[in-house]
Amino acid sequence: MSESGHHHIETYTGVDNRKFAMWTLIASECFLFGTLITNYMINRDRVITGPRAVEIYDINLTTISTFILLMSSVAMVLALHGCKEKNLKQFRTWTGVVILGGLMFLGCQVYEFTHFVHQGLGLSTSVFASSFYMLTGCHGAHVFVGVLWQLSILITSFKRGEKWFEPDIIEVAGLYWHFVDVIWIIIFTVVYLITYLV
Amino acid sequence: MGSTQHGSGHSSSTKLYWVFCAILSFITFIEWAALHFKESYNLNGGMVAAVLVVLSLIKFVMVVGWYMHLRYDIAMLKQVFIASTILITGIAIALVVIMTGEKHAMPKKATSYHLVPDDSAIQFG
Numbered sequence: 040m041s042e043s044g045h046h047h048i049e050t051y052t053g054v055d056n057r058k059f060a061m062w063t064l065i066a067s068e069c070f071l072f073g074t075l076i077t078n079y080m081i082n083r084d085r086v087i088t089g090p091r092a093v094e095i096y097d098i099n100l101t102t103i104s105t106f107i108l109l110m111s112s113v114a115m116v117l118a119l120h121g122c123k124e125k126n127l128k129q130f131r132t133w134t135g136v137v138i139l140g141g142l143m144f145l146g147c148q149v150y151e152f153t154h155f156v157h158q159g160l161g162l163s164t165s166v167f168a169s170s171f172y173m174l175t176g177c178h179g180a181h182v183f184v185g186v187l188w189q190l191s192i193l194i195t196s197f198k199r200g201e202k203w204f205e206p207d208i209i210e211v212a213g214l215y216w217h218f219v220d221v222i223w224i225i226i227f228t229v230v231y232l233i234t235y236l237v
Numbered sequence: 238m239g240s241t242q243h244g245s246g247h248s249s250s251t252k253l254y255w256v257f258c259a260i261l262s263f264i265t266f267i268e269w270a271a272l273h274f275k276e277s278y279n280l281n282g283g284m285v286a287a288v289l290v291v292l293s294l295i296k297f298v299m300v301v302g303w304y305m306h307l308r309y310d311i312a313m314l315k316q317v318f319i320a321s322t323i324l325i326t327g328i329a330i331a332l333v334v335i336m337t338g339e340k341h342a343m344p345k346k347a348t349s350y351h352l353v354p355d356d357s358a359i360q361f362g
Contacts, residue, residue, distance in 0.1 A: 054311055062314045066321035073325030080329070081336040102269040109265060113258040116304050120251055210306075217305045221297055228268065228293040235272055236282040236289070 061211045065218045068181075072222050075174040076229055082170040083234065089164035092171070092234045095155055104147035105227045108182075111140025112220040115213045122209045127201055130209075134193045137216065141186035148179045174230065178222055185216050257299055264292050 052059055083092055114136035121129030152172070160168050192212060196203055268289055275285045302308040307315055 052313055062317050066317050069321045069325050073329050077329040077332050080333045098272060106265055109261050112304055116254050117251055214305055217300055221300050224293055224296045228289050232289050233286050236286040
């Protein structure tokens, strides 16, 4: 693989195989999160013990975490732009912002889960609780993996120095990060907002 | 076979990304405010929910189309993503309708329960 990343690869599809593989992964992840969201929608009212959703959700905190994740998505696209423009400082800065945003989002989730447990909503308290923690926990795990990925990219950038510009790799990592954000957009509406409306 | 290339139509300016950032932030604020307006103005919950779903769809399209650059990519990638999205959405809606419909259709007797004296189990009857 060339250091500059500016090379054309002949593929059957006309698209970098890694990029095609990531879109295929994203398509399969649609099914994963789709089933988890469906499971939550079906079981959100199944509460025998413990608090109900409307009694426990903190919309203000969730809105803030949603905003943080959206901003990290903006940072991701700016990091990719910096990589394509061979602007190392811009690339590293915005990648750092992506990592920071991801960590802040995870921090909000950890705080939320801890608060819920103290309120009496444990993992097995009710079917609603299990559905909620499975969905949001799975998403949180995806965010964590994304943070690790971005961290590895940032570290590699420092180790390889100014010769390392791989927009194809950054684009694939960016697709994963944006998808994680897209899933949260759906979860925020379906899990948190609609609970108070329907 | 074809050589890989970045999708056509991509702008080298970051201005568009910042514009979308502002729009996404504004929509998120509207979604948060909608809950408070619903209580203050006694709006219909179903209608507000429908508006929120539409707003989420807008955010979804913006992130997928522009941030993920799917708008500028080849048709095959679009087909892979859109087909899976449509399929899972259809399955989800069908399952929710069927399962929640079954729950509401169940006779009251089947959903009643009581705790045994030592709280060791829940019996349905």
